[in-house]
Amino acid sequence: MTIGTPAIETPTPPVDGGKTANRWQYWIFAIPAIIFQFFWGWYPMLIAIFLSMTNAPIRGAITFQGLGNFERLFADPLVADSFKITFIYAALSITLTFLIPIFVAILLMEMPPNLMRVMMLLWFVPLSGIASTIFWQYLYNEQFGILQYIATGVLGMPPQAFLSSERWVLFWLVFPGILMFGPGLYYMTGLQSIPKSYYEAAEIEGAGFWRKIWTISLPRLRPIISMTLLFSIIGTMQEFSFPDLMTRGGPNGASRTVVMYMFNILSNGRYGDATALAVMLFIVIMAMVLVYRTVYKDDPDI
Amino acid sequence: MRATCHFLLPMSSITVSHLVKQFANPESGESKRAVNDISFTLGEHEFLVLVGPSGCGKTTTLRMLAGLEPVSSGEIFFGEKRVNETRPKERNVAMVFQDYAVFPHMTVYENIAYGLRSRGAPAAMIKERVPKAAQIFRIEHLLQRKPRQLSGGERQRVALSRAMVRDADLYLYDEPLANLDAQLRYQAREDIMALHKEKQKPSVYVTHDQSEAMAMGDRIAVMNGGRIEQIGSGAELYERPNSLFVAYFIGTPSINLFDVEILAEDQALFAVSTAFRLRLADSHLDALRPYSGKRIKMGLRPEDLHVPRLATFLVSPENQIQGVVNVVEPSSTGCAVYLSTLDETSRDYVATLRTRMPATYLGKEVPLAANMAKAHYFDPATEKSILVAI
Amino acid sequence: MRATYHLPLTTLMASVTLTNITKHYTPPVGAPAGLPPSGLENVSLTIADGETVSVVGPSGCGKSTLLKVIAGLEFADQGKILYNNYDVTQLAPQARGVGMVFQDYALYPSKEGEDNLGYYFEVRKKTPEEKERRLRETADMMGIGFELLMDRKVDTLSGGEKQRVGIARCIVREPNVFLMDEPISNLDAKLRESTRTEIKKLLKKFGITTLYVTHDQQEAIFMGDRIAVMRLGRLEQIGTFDELYYSPANLFVATLIGTPPLNVIPAEVRDSALWLGQTALPLPADIMDKLPAGAVRLGVRPEAWMVSHQPGDGIPMPVSRVERLYTERAAFAGGQISGTAVNVLVPLDFPESAKQIHLQPDWTQVYFFAATGETALHTPGAPDLF
Structure with missing residues (x-):
């Protein structure tokens, strides 16, 4: 082509036969999520609320009972007890298995990388739930358990009752959680995402070990801490399998959580009452979450 | 009895001697020398650019000065005191990071005050100094903001204020302008010089941009490769580079390098390639005579190629290079012309002219006159300069 | 097809x-x-x-x-x-x-x-x-x-x-x-x-x-x-570069193109002269006609200043620093006029001892902007080379 020739006037044909973008594609991606959310989320919840006001029979006609189920539950002292036990359990569990790992994780990050890897391996040995429960039952055995040996043989204390003590049973149920490091992995991931230059800048600005933790690690972990705390509240309020396997609610009902009591009621065929208790628990947890969300403000600066 | 506390003595200078940093590669087990035996002294008010x-x-050198990276061997002295094992917070240095390292969860005020608070400065002093430092960098109206509400340039000024607010013995800058838009860089450079002028303390500044370094x-x-190739003023590096690397690295556009053969004819020497035949300047004859008949590398700075009509030296066919114009890049002071030689090697070269070249010259053949008195010559084997005796 | x-x-x-x-x-x-x-x-x-x-x-x-x-x-x-x-x-x-x-x-x-x-x-x-x-x-x-x-x-x-x-x-x-x-x-x-x-x-x-x-x-x-x-x-x-550099549409374009950036100095048009602080400069008539009386802003590129060491030759500027660019065979002298940072292109051998220089804009290369906003009142246009 020589200079001066007019540019080619023919339109350039599309290479692929002219596909146009279809914005309906977005909906196709969203629909499975919406269906899932509805059938496994909202639908069971609405049905549960409805069933809690009926006799909820497995078979036969449903009879509407108004708030009768709830009245019965309010009159039952064991319900109040189980809520009290659940609150104590949740509070203990959050203090011990939620706060301690934050500091453990921070300390771990300060260790040389090799040592850190070993420590993490120790903490995250994959243990199945049931296996570790049986393991802990052995540890807590009042006659042959290693903890009894430590208490009497090493520390010279009188024999301990462990899981048979009404006073201490909740503590001993929470105790394994400390050693299992709880949500520590989340914290470690969070800590790893903090730019190294923040620590270096802080160090050059004269910050010591504790000041670095207080002014950088903790504030930067805030969103993760907040999220784990929320999950801890929801999770521990619904604790069932671990105490059930360890103590079956004993001794004397001292470790019977709400969900365990619900299971008892269910075993007795009182389906309506059990559903009503589930709804009560849902309302209590929802209230706690709402209070938490109002007190805790999301920080956009993270 | 003599006082022995070194920190109370005014620190005069920084000395680095035979500094080495060795990194072990965790996979292969081999170790690599990131910094390989470097030494320099930094005067009391000096601003050194790496x-x-x-x-x-x-950057590794800078981090060793800060104490963020342990020294493998060699020594660092702050004044009289050997600081190899001193932790960063005890060295009393200030550092500006490439990513600024401004803490996002603190207000600008708290960011600037951070170092003072860490060192337990009295509240009155913090209250007095923080706004003053912020004012120097024009961010006093932003003190209560969080970093996310700031632009890149403002964040950088927070980092500078944080360095300014304390009285450090050594100021370190790790590519502080690399993340800034071009237009902000010029102002930021002035801000850094203002900080240096105010503090009058030794400073080390790291950059990969030679024009920033020169300025x-x-x-x-x-x-280069863990070693200091040459250390000196901008003028020295530009006029008397001691190696091919320094000559190439300093200056934009880069020096034009040609493979030439030195040929002797009567009393004169000529640098000859397939594209040109240039007569060497008289002042270079003594140094180049031993190389006659050999192939060497010749460097001609773009600034030393001139339009023959406008040259300030005598122009003859013996100092002209013919080339075809590929690109003309206009600038405020003239233009940069990108050409290639006419022979089959079609070597690219650049000339910066003090006049504008009209676009009509694109694709045309033009002669340019080379100021041979400013040429550089390098031994191809050692890559050292033939003119600068070392 | x-x-x-x-x-x-x-x-x-x-x-x-x-x-x-x-x-x-x-x-x-x-x-x-x-x-x-x-x-x-x-x-x-x-x-x-x-x-x-x-x-x-x-x-x-x-x-x-x-x-x-x-x-x-x-x-x-x-x-x-x-x-x-x-x-x-x-x-x-x-x-x-x-x-x-x-x-x-x-x-x-x-x-x-x-x-x-x-x-x-x-x-x-x-x-x-x-x-x-x-x-x-x-x-x-x-x-x-x-x-x-x-x-x-x-x-x-x-x-x-x-x-x-x-x-x-x-x-x-x-x-x-x-x-x-x-x-x-x-x-x-x-x-x-x-x-x-x-x-x-x-x-x-x-x-x-x-x-x-x-x-x-x-x-x-x-x-x-x-x-x-x-x-x-x-x-x-x-x-093209020339259009943006010499005829910018507004203040933003004018300051974006060119390094160091265009210096923009507040000035005042009064008594058929341009006042920068205490100094009055006579303005060419063709530019004068385009300017309103009162406050304006003057834009001068670093290479468009005429530099003198003699007092009385234009606006005095204390030199706060000199940046020598060997690669450009030039230097920039930095200072302030009317509280605005100004960069001036000077020869590479500009004396270190010079504490004050006197500046006069080259009127064929100046820009004028409204006192507020970004409107360009006058731009020089591409220069005639020959």
């Missing part, structure tokens, strides 16, 4:  | 016309306030066949969005895009036949250079012969040493080499339009310099219609036949 391509060891440094150390 | 592939590359090139392109982003939920919108506001622009237009502007000005809209990765809310005369506004990106080069290279890291280039032909089910032929042609055109790159794994290439492979990968597909998004900003300053020359030569050789996005005005000047300046989603001005 410049070099990425991986040349300049800012009292002295410039050109680093 | 479909395009035939055996035509020489250049016949497939297209001009690109954008008419009134508008694109708004809804900020994501919970996004921090104050983020720049980076959308587009009524952008119209034509890139001629074979022309390179570079787009420059501060971050968040919408320059990358513009590129994505042309590529089809984003769709405009309003407006039209034509390739030649063909409306591609609603066309999916794979149908538009654009070649994109990214800042982060976006090569397939575990493949060799050659496979990176050939991938397109595998996906499009072309015959091996055709693939072979196109690869050879491209390698020939990419210049000396390119065959060597073809056999190497991408991981082992340097940044500049990766970008060459990236460009070659675009060229083999015979793109209608070439789109480059900060292709060299990840490279070292020195490497950037040689790579941009390389790219420019390739673009010239192939005569490809190109949009080149960068935040660096110097790079934009080098790459572009014309330069488009953007801000906050708007096209502020498009033109």
